[in-house]
Amino acid sequence: MERVFELIDRYEIITLFRHQAADSDALGSQFALKQWIIEHYPHKRVYALGTSIGSKGKLFPGIDSVDDDTVAQSLAIILDTANTSRIDDERWQLAKYKVKIDHHILVDHYGDLEIIEDRKGATCEILASALEKRGEHLSQTCAEYLYSGLIADTLQFSINATTAEMLKTAAYLVEQGVDVAKVNEINFSKTLNEFQFETYIRNHYQQYGQCLAYCKITKAEYEQFHLTFNEAKEKVYTLGKVNEFCGWALFVETECTSEGETLYNGSLRSRNIPIHDIAMQFHGGGHRYACGVKNLNDETIKALLEALAKRLENSKM
Numbered sequence: 001m002e003r004v005f006e007l008i009d010r011y012e013i014i015t016l017f018r019h020q021a022a023d024s025d026a027l028g029s030q031f032a033l034k035q036w037i038i039e040h041y042p043h044k045r046v047y048a049l050g051t052s053i054g055s056k057g058k059l060f061p062g063i064d065s066v067d068d069d070t071v072a073q074s075l076a077i078i079l080d081t082a083n084t085s086r087i088d089d090e091r092w093q094l095a096k097y098k099v100k101i102d103h104h105i106l107v108d109h110y111g112d113l114e115i116i117e118d119r120k121g122a123t124c125e126i127l128a129s130a131l132e133k134r135g136e137h138l139s140q141t142c143a144e145y146l147y148s149g150l151i152a153d154t155l156q157f158s159i160n161a162t163t164a165e166m167l168k169t170a171a172y173l174v175e176q177g178v179d180v181a182k183v184n185e186i187n188f189s190k191t192l193n194e195f196q197f198e199t200y201i202r203n204h205y206q207q208y209g210q211c212l213a214y215c216k217i218t219k220a221e222y223e224q225f226h227l228t229f230n231e232a233k234e235k236v237y238t239l240g241k242v243n244e245f246c247g248w249a250l251f252v253e254t255e256c257t258s259e260g261e262t263l264y265n266g267s268l269r270s271r272n273i274p275i276h277d278i279a280m281q282f283h284g285g286g287h288r289y290a291c292g293v294k295n296l297n298d299e300t301i302k303a304l305l306e307a308l309a310k311r312l313e314n315s316k317m
Helices: 002-010 026-039 067-072 090-093 123-133 138-154 163-174 181-187 193-202 219-223 229-239 276-280 300-316
Strands: 014-016 047-050 076-081 096-101 113-116 204-209 213-218 248-256 262-270 288-297
Touching: 002 076, 002 096, 002 113, 002 123, 014 026, 014 067, 014 090, 026 047, 026 076, 026 123, 026 138, 067 090, 096 123, 123 138, 123 193, 138 163, 138 181, 193 213, 193 229, 204 300, 213 229, 213 262, 213 300, 219 229, 219 248, 229 248, 229 262, 248 288, 262 300, 276 288, 276 300, 288 300
Parallel strands: 014 047, 014 076, 076 096, 096 113, 213 248
Antiparallel strands: 204 213, 248 262, 262 288
């Protein structure tokens, strides 16, 4: 990461990118890095770019607007994005120099410099750990952006990627002034509509085999709870923490094709059995135990469920 800081010091224009349907880790790493740069280099021009804001967008500042010529002169830092097709704003390709910082399992090489730490729980953890090692004092705002991404991607330090080093990094952020209760509240509180939607998922889940739970949700179903697609798909955790389920999946309708076929995006989770390789076979990827898949129809969902159930049940033996 020290090379990244050297590049930040050298470039006068810096553009920050992240993935589509941005979550708290994507936005937290993007805005924390912007905050740190402008606090340390007030003369530099720093832009946080992207248009596809997920349900957590309201927790962060607004996205910047910049012309192509400015991007072409910039150092581009792409955060929390494993593959090029998910980068939210194709203009990253125009930049003079490109840096990839990510914690997902490698899918695409696309940076002149790449920092990939797939054992980290969040991209915010990578940044926070690097700042801690440099002995940086952070503003409360910067620290809270990083802490938001860290607790969101680790489900409040409850996933397999949680380590002693991660908790020390979290402690460093708290020392910088993070209001832990406030940040947890804004990241994990829910509306009554969301609460009722989670109840709906629990009432309509199905099992595939002995230890895989799943639910398919149509657009009409999530819209009756006044939720967006991004808000709906994040509710995969609703099926977790059940002793009998080794894995769980939520499929949410995205669109109908011109032929009238319904397509779904899916969120897949496993308690402790790697499933990322299966996700990659179905237009997806992610982490070992938490993945996403895209553009599946009823037939491919059935094939995916069969592959997941087989992996989970064989691993239990």
